[in-house]
Amino acid sequence: xxxxxxxxxxxxxxxxxxxxxxxxxxxxxxxxxxxxxxxxxxxxxxxxxxxxxxxxxxxxxxxxxxxxxxxxxxxxxxxxxxxxxxxxxxxxxxxxxxxxxxxxxxxxxxxxxxxxxxxxxxxxxxxxxxxxxxxxxxxxxxxxxxxxxxxxxxxxxxxxxxxxxxxxxxxxxxxxxxxxxxxxxxxxxxxxxxxxxxxxxxxxxxxxxxxxxxxxxxxxxxxxxxxxxxxxxxxxxxx
Numbered sequence: 001x002x003x004x005x006x007x008x009x010x011x012x013x014x015x016x017x018x019x020x021x022x023x024x025x026x027x028x029x030x031x032x033x034x035x036x037x038x039x040x041x042x043x044x045x046x047x048x049x050x051x052x053x054x055x056x057x058x059x060x061x062x063x064x065x066x067x068x069x070x071x072x073x074x075x076x077x078x079x080x081x082x083x084x085x086x087x088x089x090x091x092x093x094x095x096x097x098x099x100x101x102x103x104x105x106x107x108x109x110x111x112x113x114x115x116x117x118x119x120x121x122x123x124x125x126x127x128x129x130x131x132x133x134x135x136x137x138x139x140x141x142x143x144x145x146x147x148x149x150x151x152x153x154x155x156x157x158x159x160x161x162x163x164x165x166x167x168x169x170x171x172x173x174x175x176x177x178x179x180x181x182x183x184x185x186x187x188x189x190x191x192x193x194x195x196x197x198x199x200x201x202x203x204x205x206x207x208x209x210x211x212x213x214x215x216x217x218x219x220x221x222x223x224x225x226x227x228x229x230x231x232x233x234x235x236x237x238x239x
Contacts, residue, residue, distance in 0.1 A: 041154035041188050048143045048150075049195045055136050056202040063133065063209045068098045070216040074223045077104055081227060086111055099129035099213065100220045107224055115228060122221045129217060133210045137203060144199035151192020158185025 073096070080089035086108060093105035106125040110118045162185060 041150055041157065042191060045147055045150050045154075045188065045191050045195055048147050049198070052140055052143045052195065052199045052202055055140055056206060059137060059206045060209070063206075063213060066098050066133070066213065068096065068100060070100055070220045073098075073100050073104070074220050074227075077108075077224065078227055099133065100217050103129060103217055103221055104224050107221075107228070111228070115225070118228065119225055122225065126214075126217055126221055130210075130214050133213055134207075137206050137210070140199050140203035140206070144196050144203060147195035147199060148189075148192045151189040151196075154188025154192070155185045158188065161185075 076092060077089050080086065080092065090105060090108050093101035093108065103122055103125040107118050107122045110121050159182070162182060
């Protein structure tokens with residue numbers, strides 16, 4: 001009885017579900033075979049894609065950790081300086097540990113010295129923080145240029161291989177064989193273009209975030225220098 005029930009259930013299962021599952025598996029197998037058939041040039045393209053994704057995620061996480069309201073920071077530093085609590089201002093910058101506060105801390109540590117020296121210290125700190133934010137994004141630009149070239153190289157070598165095979169058959173080849181060799185060669189071009197497009201998108205997206213952060217740092221540094229040139233209501237405690 002149980003056996004007959006299982007047989008009836010298997011008969012009544014919808015055929016379309018099996019067809020869809022089989023089609024999905026065949027598509028996956030087709031894609032994997034195509035990547036393998038496209039040659040060794042796919043290895044560096046895959047490596048470049050992994051590197052591009054890693055750099056993008058790492059830079060986005062870094063920028064998120066350093067994000068802070070520049071106006072709020074400037075107002076807090078203004079309150080400390082105008083109240084004469086320079087030590088408190090330094091402690092606040094050390095606790096926040098963002099690019100803006102690290103820049104302002106360099107200026108606070110030089111209070112009492114000529115304003116030109118303070119400006120130079122703030123400017124140097126700003127250049128260093130901008131360099132740290134833009135670290136490794138040049139690799140994204142390199143990947144955006146190299147990946148498509150590797151794809152074209154794979155296509156060229158694949159076409160050479162296909163025509164060499166045609167020559168070995170002395171031209172006795174039908175159009176389906178020729179078409180198969182061509183599309184296998186074009187897989188590397190498609191993969192290289194996809195990686196290049198993603199890399200240039202990652203580069204421009206991260207660069208926009210970095211430019212915004214650098215603009216905030218420059219504005220905060222300018223406001224800080226202007227603050228130091230304002231008449232102080234009380235004498236600052238520089239110890």
